[in-house]
Each structure stands twice: as structure tokens, then as C-alpha cells.
Amino acid sequence: MAKVWVYAEVHEGNLDPAALELLTKARDLGDAEAVVLGSGASDAAAKLGEYGAAVVHASDDAVYDDFIAQPHAHALHELIGQNNPDLIMFANNYDSRDIAGRLSAKTGSTLMGNATDILSVDKAQTSIFGGTQLVDVELEGSPRLVLVRPKSFEPSAAAAAGTVQQVSVEIPEDAKKAKRVERHEEQASGPKLDAAPVVVSGGRGLQEAGNFKLLEELASEIGNAAVGATRAVVDAGWVPYAMQIGQTGITVKPGVYIAVGISGATQHMVGMKGAKKIIAINKDEEAPIFSIADLGVVGDALKILPQLIEEVRNRKG
Amino acid sequence: MNIVVCVKHIPDPNVPPEMDGDRLKREGVQGVLDPGDEFGVEAGLQLKEKNGGEVTLVSMGPATAREAVTRGLSMGADKGILISDDSLAGADALVTARVLAAAIKRNEFDLVIAGVESTDGYTGTMPGTLAELLGVPQVTFVKTLENVDATTAKVDRQTASGYHVVECALPAVMTVTAGVNEPRYASFKGIMAAKKKPLEELSLGDLGLTSDDVAINQKIAQITPAEERKAGEVFEDDGTGAAKIADFLKEAKVI
Numbered sequence: 001m002a003k004v005w006v007y008a009e010v011h012e013g014n015l016d017p018a019a020l021e022l023l024t025k026a027r028d029l030g031d032a033e034a035v036v037l038g039s040g041a042s043d044a045a046a047k048l049g050e051y052g053a054a055v056v057h058a059s060d061d062a063v064y065d066d067f068i069a070q071p072h073a074h075a076l077h078e079l080i081g082q083n084n085p086d087l088i089m090f091a092n093n094y095d096s097r098d099i100a101g102r103l104s105a106k107t108g109s110t111l112m113g114n115a116t117d118i119l120s121v122d123k124a125q126t127s128i129f130g131g132t133q134l135v136d137v138e139l140e141g142s143p144r145l146v147l148v149r150p151k152s153f154e155p156s157a158a159a160a161a162g163t164v165q166q167v168s169v170e171i172p173e174d175a176k177k178a179k180r181v182e183r184h185e186e187q188a189s190g191p192k193l194d195a196a197p198v199v200v201s202g203g204r205g206l207q208e209a210g211n212f213k214l215l216e217e218l219a220s221e222i223g224n225a226a227v228g229a230t231r232a233v234v235d236a237g238w239v240p241y242a243m244q245i246g247q248t249g250i251t252v253k254p255g256v257y258i259a260v261g262i263s264g265a266t267q268h269m270v271g272m273k274g275a276k277k278i279i280a281i282n283k284d285e286e287a288p289i290f291s292i293a294d295l296g297v298v299g300d301a302l303k304i305l306p307q308l309i310e311e312v313r314n315r316k317g
Numbered sequence: 318m319n320i321v322v323c324v325k326h327i328p329d330p331n332v333p334p335e336m337d338g339d340r341l342k343r344e345g346v347q348g349v350l351d352p353g354d355e356f357g358v359e360a361g362l363q364l365k366e367k368n369g370g371e372v373t374l375v376s377m378g379p380a381t382a383r384e385a386v387t388r389g390l391s392m393g394a395d396k397g398i399l400i401s402d403d404s405l406a407g408a409d410a411l412v413t414a415r416v417l418a419a420a421i422k423r424n425e426f427d428l429v430i431a432g433v434e435s436t437d438g439y440t441g442t443m444p445g446t447l448a449e450l451l452g453v454p455q456v457t458f459v460k461t462l463e464n465v466d467a468t469t470a471k472v473d474r475q476t477a478s479g480y481h482v483v484e485c486a487l488p489a490v491m492t493v494t495a496g497v498n499e500p501r502y503a504s505f506k507g508i509m510a511a512k513k514k515p516l517e518e519l520s521l522g523d524l525g526l527t528s529d530d531v532a533i534n535q536k537i538a539q540i541t542p543a544e545e546r547k548a549g550e551v552f553e554d555d556g557t558g559a560a561k562i563a564d565f566l567k568e569a570k571v572i
Contacts, residue, residue, distance in 0.1 A: 068456060
């Protein structure tokens with residue numbers, strides 16, 4: 001059996017749920033094990049075991065919380081030497097992307113990014129052009145390294161031993177060069193964007209930052225809805241980055257996705273095309289978003305939004 | 318301060334992409350400097366204005382990629398290096414990082430800047446690999462570059478739910494987000510001046526790299542069309558658009 005590792009992120013003691021998605025897949029591919037580094041790692045081991053990790057290589061050392069990427073890549077490289085995994089899966093998140101990039105240089109393995117499926121221990125799949133084409137890629141190297149987009153697999157529990165093996169790798173001083181000295185969280189109100197059953201999302205078509213309050217009104221009228229945004233309006237500084245949906249940003253799979261004034265750039269579509277139902281409002285009838293929408297309305301978002309808020313209120317009566 | 322900015326020449330992102338075999342079609346498609354890299358060039362220029370020094374652009378690509386480097390030079394960068402070699406067509410991130418590292422190492426550097434990810438490939442892993450090959454730390458997703466001098470940097474790094482302040486010893490590799498600054502336009506004077514600036518073209522041999530160093534291991538097995546998501550009904554809004562959407566939401570049982 002192939003030895004398949006999942007690199008699990010912990011943030012302020014909390015396990016990144018994407019690790020459970022990856023473990024669910026890793027179980028199908030071979031003997032699943034997990035690596036988790038940083039405060040809360042040992043506590044996370046139990047959960048990782050519940051999702052199929054027979055062994056959890058863990059260290060609670062704060063060096064992994066304080067310093068970026070270098071200690072993790074160093075430790076992983078040591079662990080690879082001791083254990084010879086065949087494949088390591090990472091979630092396509094900020095920290096993992098950095099760590100996997102460095103590890104690729106150390107091992108000489110080609111790192112595949114943005115995978116949406118793992119077909120076998122040596123083959124993974126990604127989608128391009130806004131998800132219209134699927135590309136199967138052969139993985140090379142020892143171990144093979146893949147970054148998988150979050151929400152590619154539905155997590156399901158299947159208990160394994162979850163035996164903790166303490167990682168005791170000495171981290172050299174020259175791997176402690178980029179240090180986190182302050183942490184700031186942006187608080188969002190309402191349900192979490194990546195878990196909300198309805199997402200109302202806005203793009204350039206809203207014309208100015210102030211009009212985002214119409215989306216917030218609509219979301220609160222619908223209830224249990226979260227507000228998201230495209231990269232274009234986040235870059236323009238209209239809304240915080242935490243609201244960004246897409247390739248960089250959050251992947252969402254809500255029951256209903258309402259795209260307002262969003263043309264449908266590839267970068268955005270890969271983050272939302274998994275929605276069960278998509279509604280699009282845009283004034284350009286040629287906008288790519290209409291090609292994936294279940295209901296499309298060609299018109300002025302600023303005119304339609306107040307009417308829609310009213311209509312929703314009436315129907316809820 | 319010796320600042321290196323990595324730039325990439327990509328097919329115009331405003332033109333719908335097409336495949337040519339198992340690679341992105343580039344022939345007949347207008348190439349541009351990756352819009353994400355303009356933020357990197359601007360960041361480099363601002364640091365030079367503050368700390369003095371020199372901004373060098375480094376790119377890997379076919380001969381036509383000169384366009385992208387020249388565009389960065391016309392924004393104000395001092396010189397450019399383009400590594401061009403037929404055997405690099407289709408290079409993956411590891412090979413790209415090896416080539417860029419070899420070119421960057423030839424001179425002393427304090428800071429290497431890149432965009433967070435390319436607009437055409439958008440994997441964003443190359444800078445981390447590059448940092449490791451250069452033996453320096455990396456800070457990705459940097460959204461402010463104000464407190465940077467020749468030996469240390471204190472920058473804001475975007476996270477999924479906010480940002481972290483990171484202190485980093487230089488030399489280092491940093492990637493900057495779009496929105497980190499407002500890239501300047503190339504002035505007419507800048508465009509004319511760029512024609513006289515040094516733009517060195519190097520081959521793999523010039524960098525002392527062998528074909529083993531740049532063997533491309535990532536192979537495409539096959540490309541297939543994804544199951545298409547069917548487009549539903551599209552209406553012109555005649556005043557009933559909002560009602561149609563509300564009906565749809567009711568039917569989907571979310572209100």
C-alpha cells in the first residue's frame with residue numbers, strides 16, 4: 001500500500017477543516033497519515049484519527065506558529081527522510097502553499113498546485129478556463145507533492161488509530177527569519193462565508209463601495225445568508241479581503257449563490273461554481289456568469305436590488 | 318538597496334484562452350506584462366525611491382517576453398534580464414524557480430519581489446520554491462511594504478481572516494497582492510528611456526544550468542471537457558426581474 005500523508009494546518013490551536021477533506025481522500029489512496037505542526041497539534045491528532053489517520057506526526061512547538069514556512073519545510077524534509085511517504089497532500093491555503101513551495105526545492109519533486117481531485121497516487125486532476133476543461137497531470141518525484149483546493153472532497157469520518165508520533169526536529173536558526181509579531185482578525189457578522197447556505201456576492205457592477213450595503217440588506221432579509229465579493233472589488237478596497245471568493249480567497253458551495261454585478265472571471269468562478277443554484281444579475285448579456293447561471297437577469301443591479309429586497313420581504317410575509 | 322522584481326509575459330488575460338495541444342495557445346495572442354506583476358514593479362520602484370539603489374527585472378520566457386520586461390523598464394526599472402531557451406517551453410514552477418534563482422544569484426540582492434501568483438497559471442508556489450533555492454525567507458501576500466529598509470522589513474501579510482504583521486530579515490523573497498499600491502503608468506519619457514536601458518538576454522548555458530536541472534517532470538496525461546453546468550433561463554429585466562428572483566428563492570426554499 002502506498003503511504004499517503006496529509007499536511008494539516010493548525011491556526012491558534014484550531015485544526016483547518018480542509019485536512020479532514022484530504023484525509024477522506026487519502027484513505028482511498030493508501031495508508032493515510034497526517035503531519036500537524038504548531039500549538040494544538042497533539043489535540044488535533046484525535047480528530048485526524050477519526051478521519052482516518054493511522055499515525056499523526058505532531059509537534060506543539062511554538063516555533064511553527066511564530067515563523068513562516070521555513071521551519072515547517074525543514075521538519076517535513078526530515079520526516080520524509082525518516083518515513084518515505086509516496087505522496088503528500090496539502091490544502092491550497094496560504095501557509096501550506098508557502099511550505100509546499102519550499103519543500104519542492106528541497107526534494108526536487110514537482111509540486112502540482114490547484115488540484116481538484118486526486119485520481120491515484122501518481123495522478124491528479126485540475127480544472128482550467130473557469131472549470132470548463134479538466135486536466136489530468138502525472139505526478140513525479142519522491143514524494144509526490146500536491147496542493148488540493150479546499151472543498152474538493154466531502155469529509156467523512158472513518159476511525160483509525162491516530163497514534164501520535166512526536167516530531168522532534170531541531171529547527172536551525174537560519175530557518176527562523178520571518179516572524180509573526182502581531183495577529184489581526186477581521187470580524188465578520190452573520191454566518192461564515194464558507195458555511196452559509198446562501199451567499200450574496202458583489203462585483204464591479206455595483207459601481208461603488210457604498211452600494212455593498214444593499215447586498216447586506218438583501219442577505220439579512222433572506223436570513224442565514226453571507227455576503228461575498230470578487231477580487232476586483234477587494235483590490236479596489238471596497239470590502240475586506242476576508243470576503244473574497246475565488247481562486248485566491250474562499251471557495252464556497254452554498255445552496256444558492258446570488259452574483260450581483262459580477263462578470264464571471266475565471267478567478268472568481270473556480271471559487272463558486274460548486275453552488276447548487278446560481279442566480280446572476282448583470283447588465284452585460286454577454287457576461288460569462290450567465291453561462292453557468294440557473295437564473296439570469298440582464299439589467300441594472302442598482303435598480304433590481306431594492307426591488308428584490310422588497311419582494312423577499314413580501315414573500316416571507 | 319538591490320531590488321529584483323520577477324515579471325512574467327502572459328497572453329492577454331482579456332482574450333478568452335485557447336489550448337494548443339496540451340499547452341496554452343500563445344501564437345497569435347497578444348502578450349502583456351502580467352497585470353499582477355505591475356504591483357511588484359511599482360513596489361520595487363517605491364522602495365528604490367525611499368532607500369536608493371537599483372531595480373532589476375528578471376523574467377523567463379520566449380524572446381517575445383522582452384515586451385513585458387521593456388514595459389517594466391518604461392515604468393522606471395533600471396535594467397532587465399530575460400532568460401530565454403527553447404528547452405524551457407512548458408516549464409513547471411520548480412524549473413522556473415531554478416532558472417530565476419540562477420539568474421538572481423549572479424548578483425547581490427536585498428529583496429526579490431513577485432506577484433502573489435501569475436494571472437495565467439495562478440498556482441502561486443514559485444516564489445516559495447525560489448526563496449528556498451536562494452536560501453532566504455519568504456513573506457507572501459504582503460499588502461503593505463512601508464517599513465522596509467536595506468536590512469530588515471516589517472510588513473503586513475494578508476491571511477484568510479485578517480492580517481499578520483511579520484518581521485523579516487533581508488535578503489528575502491516577498492510577494493505582493495494587487496492593491497498593495499497603484500502602479501504608475503509608463504510615461505512617454507519612460508518609454509523612450511526604456512529603449513536605452515540594458516536588457517540582457519541569457520541562455521541556460523550562461524547560467525551554468527544543464528538539461529537535467531531543467532527537465533520538466535510535470536506531464537499532462539489528458540485534457541477532457543468538464544461536465545457542463547447547464548445555463549438556465551436568462552431574462553432581460555422588464556421590471557419583473559426582482560420578482561422572478563424572489564420566486565426562485567422561494568422555490569429553492571431559502572425564504
